[in-house]
């Protein structure tokens with residue numbers, strides 16, 4: 062799409078590749094690092110590039126600390142508080158405390174400068190490329206120091222480690238020409254779904270409030286977006302045990318209990334449309350999988366008010382025809398890491414989870430708002446200080462109410478997800494990458 066020609070790939074439409082490698086590095090020598098970025102530009106994958114299934118993609122993102130290491134002046138980043146702080150300094154706001162606190166994050170996964178993301182459809186292609194890139198990255202004399210690498214791969218059946226089909230609901234972006242699909246944009250005043258304003262995701266364009274969100278001044282703010290990366294470790298054994306216990310206690314199927322926590326059945330069909338038994342597989346009916354709202358279920362009788370997908374995007378469930386939720390959308394491009402835990406197996410000591418990746422035009426208004434207000438608190442939904450059952454952060458102990466006749470309460474939720482590290486990045490567009498290479502920002 063010409064409009065997004067200079068935007069890096071995987072933002073307005075997802076690659077869908079099966080394998081990924083995230084490589085983090087720090088800048089040690091400015092001039093050499095700039096030269097290296099310059100040598101990379103022609104190989105970076107942009108939105109318009111066609112990538113066939115035997116191919117691979119490569120993208121480069123940079124933190125504020127990285128910009129500073131290249132001596133980009135502070136004044137270029139006015140009004141970008143979250144970006145400037147970096148993720149570790151926002152920990153208490155994000156619920157990254159206790160075992161999720163930055164003090165115990167993986168070495169090399171905080172205070173990073175650069176992130177190189179390589180993806181491929183074929184595992185061998187990825188292996189080859191990542192070896193090549195790693196050699197290149199650690200080659201002496203390029204001004205960089207490798208700090209962390211993480212492999213990731215889509216799991217069989219596109220499930221995440223708790224067993225749910227993932228990645229169904231993505232916001233529709235104006236200009237992306239993916240065609241408006243019901244449930245994926247925002248509701249118009251006439252109750253029809255329309256695409257979200259481009260500026261919700263791509264800097265330099267108007268957002269839903271008809272203004273441009275704060276962006277780096279100059280070329281760094283052109284065709285760019287913000288990228289959130291979090292390594293979220295999932296305790297699959299604890300999740301299954303808890304679900305089994307609650308199912309036994311309530312005299313319900315495990316799948317029924319698990320679906321109440323997520324807000325979709327494991328096959329992806331939405332609870333609000335299919336409250337008692339799973340509907341058709343989401344993959345067999347991609348158009349229908351997002352065609353729903355919560356206005357018709359104000360009390361959470363079909364989909365609990367505190368279920369993950371209902372919190373993460375309450376659609377029209379907060380009234381005002383969805384206008385209260387349209388400024389808080391995320392383009393999610395997460396991918397699982399680690400091998401799945403076979404059903405019925407006890408904990409095996411292997412790390413597994415989600416490399417959570419999302420893109421947004423405003424870190425504060427979109428990612429942080431969702432994490433803090435909707436996942437990390439219950440106030441917006443009349444649920445007091447109850448948090449999201451899986452991604453609510455903080456030490457656990459709270460529960461999730463399942464509205465109904467009679468209502469039910471799943472108490473003493475263990476902490477199923479631990480943050481292992483991450484950061485806030487700018488994903489510069491072509492002009493920004495050129496500026497980084499030339500020093501002409």
Ligand code: HEM
Nearest residue numbers: 221225226227228229230293370373374415431432452478
């Ligand atoms: C390990 C942690 C997480 C797991 C296992 C998880 C799992 C899921 C699943 C199974 C879905 C439904 C399928 C889909 O549309 O992808 C979903 C949807 C979603 N999740 Fe998460 N998630 C996690 C963390 C997060 C975090 C940290 C955020 C945001 C801060 C988030 C935001 C969303 C959003 C916005 C949706 C789509 C809701 C909709 O549009 O209806 N998730 N998640």
